[in-house]
Amino acid sequence: xxxxxxxxxxxxxxxxxxxxxxxxxxxxxxxxxxxxxxxxxxxxxxxxxxxxxxxxxxxxxxxxxxxxxxxxxxxxxxxxxxxxxxxxxxxxxxxxxxxxxxxxxxxxxxxxxxxxxxxxxxxxxxxxxxxxxxxxxxxxxxxxxxxxxxxxxxxxxxxxxxxxxxxxxxxxxxxxxxxxxxxxxxxxxxxxxxxxxxxxxxxxxxxxxxxxxxxxxxxxxxxxxxxxxxxxxxxxxxxxxxxxxxxxxxxxxxxxxxxxxxxxxxxxxxxxxxxxxxxxxxxxxxxxxxxxxxxxxxxxxxxxxxxxxxxxxxxxxxxxxxxxxxxxxxxxxxxxx
Numbered sequence: 001x002x003x004x005x006x007x008x009x010x011x012x013x014x015x016x017x018x019x020x021x022x023x024x025x026x027x028x029x030x031x032x033x034x035x036x037x038x039x040x041x042x043x044x045x046x047x048x049x050x051x052x053x054x055x056x057x058x059x060x061x062x063x064x065x066x067x068x069x070x071x072x073x074x075x076x077x078x079x080x081x082x083x084x085x086x087x088x089x090x091x092x093x094x095x096x097x098x099x100x101x102x103x104x105x106x107x108x109x110x111x112x113x114x115x116x117x118x119x120x121x122x123x124x125x126x127x128x129x130x131x132x133x134x135x136x137x138x139x140x141x142x143x144x145x146x147x148x149x150x151x152x153x154x155x156x157x158x159x160x161x162x163x164x165x166x167x168x169x170x171x172x173x174x175x176x177x178x179x180x181x182x183x184x185x186x187x188x189x190x191x192x193x194x195x196x197x198x199x200x201x202x203x204x205x206x207x208x209x210x211x212x213x214x215x216x217x218x219x220x221x222x223x224x225x226x227x228x229x230x231x232x233x234x235x236x237x238x239x240x241x242x243x244x245x246x247x248x249x250x251x252x253x254x255x256x257x258x259x260x261x262x263x264x265x266x267x268x269x270x271x272x273x274x275x276x277x278x279x280x281x282x283x284x285x286x287x288x289x290x291x292x293x294x295x296x297x298x299x300x301x302x303x304x305x306x307x308x309x310x311x312x313x314x315x316x317x318x319x320x321x322x323x324x325x326x327x328x329x330x331x332x333x334x335x336x337x
Contacts (some may be wrong), residue, residue, distance in 0.1 A: 018145045043078035050077055054084050055095060061106070062099035070103055071110035081107075183303065183326060193301075193328035199227060200324045203310055204238040214298065214329050223250040225293075225300055225327060230260055230279060231272075233319050240310060240319035242266040243276055246302050248329075250295030257293045261285050261302075263309065265318035285323070300329045 029035065042053050057073040074081050085107070089100055186192040194217060199210040211226030230245040243266050247258040258280035266272040267284035276282055283291050287307055293300040306324040309317045 021144060022141060041078075042073075042076045043080065047084075050080060050084050051087060053077070054081075054088060055093075058088070058095065058099055058103045061103050062096060067106050067110065071107050074103075074107040074110075183328065185328065191330065193330050194222075195225075195327075195329040197225075197327045198305070198324065199327070200306075200322065201227075201241070201244070201320065202322045203240075203320070206237070206239045208241075212327065216331075221251065222331075223248065223252075223295070223298055225249065225329060227261075227302075227325060227327075231266075231276060233266070234314050240312075240314060242272070242319045244323070245279060246291060246293065246300075246325070246327075247280075248293040248295055248298060248300045250298045252297045253295040257295055259283050259291055259293060261291065263318055263320060265315045285320075294332070297332045298329055299332055300327060302327050 042050060045053065054074070054077065057070060060073075061070040074085070077084055085104055088095070089104060092100055182196060182198060195212065195214045197210075197212045201208045206229075209226070209228035211224055211228075213221065214223045214225060216222055225246075225248045227244055227246045229239070229241050230243040231241075232239040233242040234240045242263045244261045245258055246261055247256050249256045260276045260280045260282050262272070262276060262282055262284055264284055266276065267282060273282055283289070285304055285307055287304055289304045291302040291304075293302070303326045304323070305326050306322065308321045310319045310321040
């Protein structure tokens with residue numbers, strides 16, 4: 001399979017987008033606009049720079065003899081202070097030995113006293129571990145990966161199918177001429193439904209999944225109904241749909257009622273029939289066929305207004321090229337006979 005074929009799948013597209021975003025982010029952060037550290041606390045410096053820092057503090061103390069400032073600068077090294085001082089004492093490196101000894105005596109005595117108060121105009125270095133920065137970076141990477149996956153997996157398919165840019169398959173479904181108008185139940189002497197919908201599937205609409213809210217004439221929410229892809233046959237794209245699921249949810253009932261609308265081949269194949277039977281009552285699709293679903297307070301009648309099987313290498317009448325379903329819902333007490 002070509003790379004572009006993989007990228008058509010939301011999961012692979014999300015993973016590719018996450019990896020690409022991470023790579024571009026690292027290139028930007030390390031090459032184009034790297035982080036520049038300022039005012040780093042001495043205890044976070046490298047070993048060499050910590051030693052140079054303490055040597056400068058010793059030279060400063062030799063000049064100004066400020067015990068409090070010397071202690072503050074020594075304590076800024078944190079737990080590594082004694083080690084760095086011992087290194088300098090063992091290797092003066094041309095520095096004044098007496099100054100080193102005097103500085104050591106002062107800071108060792110001061111370490112036994114309460115923490116020195118910072119000199120005027122001098123701030124105590126903040127001690128923030130580098131692990132905080134790594135935690136923030138890793139958290140941001142994980143967050144962006146999850147957001148990217150959610151966008152590719154859920155948001156884009158929803159926008160594409162419900163609002164923004166329709167696929168060729170959905171455009172084809174809209175352009176199909178109506179094979180039969182919406183049923184006028186009132187003209188036929190029956191009680192009109194409280195909700196009535198028409199939905200069309202065409203080959204290529206691999207994300208086909210329509211749902212509708214059922215409301216009373218006063219606007220009260222009563223439930224929901226819909227239809228979606230249940231099972232496909234064969235491999236490759238577009239998907240070859242051999243069964244749909246039509247369902248009815250009633251807010252006053254404890255379960256959702258489902259029936260499986262099957263192609264003739266799927267219905268007559270024992271293995272397919274048995275497998276799909278676990279999802280709901282199997283029904284073989286035929287033009288004009290009516291499928292009835294009932295709950296505690298609602299009755300749904302789904303009518304096959306138009307259908308056509310696809311042609312190809314797969315068995316005859318095994319998958320749908322298009323399907324138009326009219327859905328009408330009544331309150332159970334006024335449902336037509």
